Amino acid sequence: MTQNSLSIYERLGGVYSIAAVVDDFIDRIMVNPALNANAKVDEAHHRVSKAGFKYLVTEMVCWATGGPQKYTGKSMRESHEHLAITEPEWQVFLQDFQDSLDKFQVPQAEQRELFAIVASTKRDIVVP
Numbered sequence: 001m002t003q004n005s006l007s008i009y010e011r012l013g014g015v016y017s018i019a020a021v022v023d024d025f026i027d028r029i030m031v032n033p034a035l036n037a038n039a040k041v042d043e044a045h046h047r048v049s050k051a052g053f054k055y056l057v058t059e060m061v062c063w064a065t066g067g068p069q070k071y072t073g074k075s076m077r078e079s080h081e082h083l084a085i086t087e088p089e090w091q092v093f094l095q096d097f098q099d100s101l102d103k104f105q106v107p108q109a110e111q112r113e114l115f116a117i118v119a120s121t122k123r124d125i126v127v128p
């Protein structure tokens with residue numbers, strides 16, 4: 001199998017690597033004052049357990065990158081529409097994501113693919 005035929009899940013190093021990045025990323029966003037300035041986000045971030053949140057996001061990223069996991073949480077629209085997330089909040093979220101990917105030295109090609117996956121969910125998450 002050549003390098004290019006590996007799924008992005010495999011190129012990232014599978015569940016252990018993905019879970020480590022998600023762990024760091026969720027630690028950033030759950031305490032980010034710019035995101036918690038949205039009262040609905042702040043309420044939800046303090047209601048849900050960090051461990052459960054990390055579990056669901058890890059499951060989803062593994063599934064979305066071609067891993068064997070199945071995502072068992074709610075749809076992106078269902079889990080975010082009550083939060084009224086704005087474009088500026090989305091940009092703050094993306095910067096935290098960038099910082100986590102850089103910290104773990106995820107290569108540029110994989111970063112581009114991950115940002116494309118994230119972008120594909122935007123219309124279900126950000127208010128128009």
Ligand code: HEM
Binds near residue numbers: 048083117121
């Ligand atoms: C690609 C982008 C995103 C992904 C993949 C994602 C993923 C998830 C997942 C898997 C859940 C749990 C769903 C469930 O409970 O079954 C969730 C909930 C949540 N997300 Fe996101 N999310 C994204 C963007 C955002 C943004 C930009 C924010 C803003 C800070 C945010 C804040 C939250 C909050 C606060 C919850 C808990 C909602 C509640 O239980 O009331 N998410 N997200």
